[in-house]
Amino acid sequence: MFRRRWSSLPPDPEWPANLEKLGYFLHKSDEIRNIQRPNEYFKFFISRNMRWNDRQRFAMNQTIESIIHNRLEQNHGMVKGRLPMGTPSNAPHVNMYMSKNLATASRVVVLFGEAVQDLGVLAHRVLGGQGGINMGSMCSVVTAIRTIFKDDDGTAIVIANPGQLWWWPEGKRGLTPPARHAIPMKSAVHWGREYDPSLNAIPGHETVGQHVKSIFEEVLGKMAKEDAKLAIVAVTDVADEVEAYLDSNDHWRVWGPKMESLALLGSYYSLDMIKCGGFRDFLQKRARAWISDDAPINTPVCNAEGRIARYGVGCPVMSVGPGSHLAELLLINGHEAVLKWMKEVAATSDYQNPRFTIIEDPMEGKTINYWTEEDGKDDTPSPEQKKKKPLVEELVKAVQNTSLIANNGSPKKVNSTKQAAIKTEELKDQVEAGNLTKEASPAQTTCQDNKTQAASPTTETTCIEEVTANPVIFKGPAEEEVPMKQQAEEAEAEKQARLKKKKEEEETSNLEHMRRTVVHALDGVEGLLGSVFSRGDSRIRAEGDEEENEE
Incomplete structure (x- = not known):
């Protein structure tokens, strides 16, 4: 019996969290490049086995994170803190960064990144590709804050860490949702934790x-x-969580007087979700949202209530530019515009968002149909439609009657009224358009169950109807007078022709099947005879050989 030991499983691949040992170096352009091929960036797909690729990226991400943290601490004077406060380093905690002057600063800029990124990371596609370490991390944002808010002693910075909330006991640190699946396993084929x-x-x-x-x-x-x-900057899903926290009467009573400005990038917290009146008023006056749009950066996209093609979020919405099609690029491309607006709000005590004039270009060759109150009203028939309704009902009955007339004008038993239904719909459309007038009264009909059978394209009825008047004649604008009896005869003839053709096809198919059966049987007989003759020849040859041996 086959038995495989745990020790025989392939070991989990290991890579050191060191840039040079991974085969890369930091270029003078602040970009990570390959040592052997300096013109190439970080390469993720080094194997067809995704476990090898994920483990290499896990080591690279840890290396990049350590570089970012070193720059925040050495170049920008940031201090790493642990939450909950007072937690030892070996106990479950989440790291965050704050300025040394947090306790004395008159203004605090709070940065909330995405919930899938490491602490201080904005986009790994920029960190490991074109752009480099500073551009793809919070280092560029902190530098811009120091530049725009020049009074360093009066402005503090807090960098939250909503991504690394999964505690890794062996590594004594928090991890993001993607990173937790790339931690070392007992073997390369273990599913994970x-x-x-x-x-x-x-x-x-x-x-x-x-x-x-x-x-x-x-x-x-x-x-x-x-x-x-407080001047708060929040991105995508974390921006929604920030709004959800502030959108509470109890929370807004505490934080409302302290809020100076709020910048939301790629948020989805719509206007109809807001419950707190104070927070709603603040959004309209001292908050702005930025989204990816084809318009140039900082172009107004819509006001607080939204517009026809975009729902409202309670505050004016601006464009980050067409290059920010991914959420992780919003803050990279738009942080300067965001911080300049925050500086403007900070410099004006009674600041309020202006009312922007949004001019929407209609689609080429078309006019946008705006929703109006008239669209919500019930459709009521006009006087002309009311006059046409009795005529339509008469036409329906007339078509049903005339479709049941036999060649000699006597009542006829039918099994289907599909043709009558089709003709009824055609005549109804013409009456509605005003292109058809009635010149004779419809025939009176009776049914064996004393009920008029309505023609339906999806149901079949069996009914005997008596025609007591001449067929109804209808005349269109470009048609000659055609008796409905003649139309019924033509429809019946067409039906008989189809049935005859179908019967001929079935007979032809049966003959072909019989021919193939006979051919197959003959082939079998021929094979059987060949086998018999072959055995006879073999027996004759065997007897001849025996006679020769005896002689």
Whole structure:
């Protein structure tokens, strides 16, 4: 019996978290390049086995993260903190960065990145490709804050970490949702590790929403100056969590007086979701949203209520430019525009968003149909339609009657009224368009169950109807007078022709089947005879050989 030991499984691949050992170096352009081929960036697909690719990227991401953290600490004077406050380094915690002057600053700029990125990372496609370390990380945003808000002592920075909320016990650190699947395993074929709250949950940071709450209540509420103004920048799904936290009467009562401005990039928290009146008023006056759009950067896209092609988010929406088609590129391309607007708000005590004039270009050769109150009203027939309705009903009955007339004008038993239904629909359309007039009264009909059978294209009826009047004649604008009896005869003739053709095809098919059966039988007989003759020849040859041997 085959038995495979655990020791025989292929080992999990290992890569060192070192840039040079991974085969890369930091180019003078601040980009990561291949040592052997300096013109090439980081290569993810090094194997057809995705486990090898993921493990290499895990080591590279850790290396890049350490470079970013070193720059934030050495070049920008940021301090790494642990949440919950006072947690030892070997216990479950989540890291975050804050300025040294957080306790004394009169203004705090809070940066919320995406919930799938490492601390300080904006986009790995920029970090490991064209752009480099500073452009693809929070380093560029912190540099812009220091430049635009030149009073360094009066402005502090807090960098939240909504991504690394999965605690890795062996590594003593938090990981993002994608990274937790790339941690070392017992072998290369192990499926991974499921989420265990007792091992992987960080107290008070089990979800992104709870992490946002902790940043407000533990960091800004306990570590920042009591009267410090808050300028918050949030991206995509975390922006929705920030709005959801502030959209509460209890929370807004505490944080509303401290809020100076709010910038939302790629958020989806729509206007109809807002419940708190104070927060709604703040959004309209001192908040802005930025999205990817074909218009140049900082071009107004819509006002707080939205427009025909875009729902409202409660505040004016601006464009980040056509190059930000991915959510992770929004803050990279738009942080300067965002921070300049925040500086303008900070410099004006009674600042309010202006009302933008949005001119929507209609589609080429078409006019946009705006929704009006008339569109919501019930459709009521006009006087002309009311006059046409009795005529339409008479036409329906007439077509049903005349479709049942036999060649000699006597009543006829039918099994289908599809032809009558089709003709009825055609005549109804012509009457509605005003192209058909009635010149004779419809025939009176009776049915054996004393009920008029309505023609339907999907049902069949069996009914004997008596025609007591001449066929009805209808005349269109470009048609001659054609008795309905003649039309019924033509339809019946066409039906008989189809049945005859179908019968001939069936007979031909049967003959072909019989021919093939006979041919197959003859082939079998021929094979059988050949086998018999072959055996006879063999027997004759065998007897001849025996006679020769005897002689």
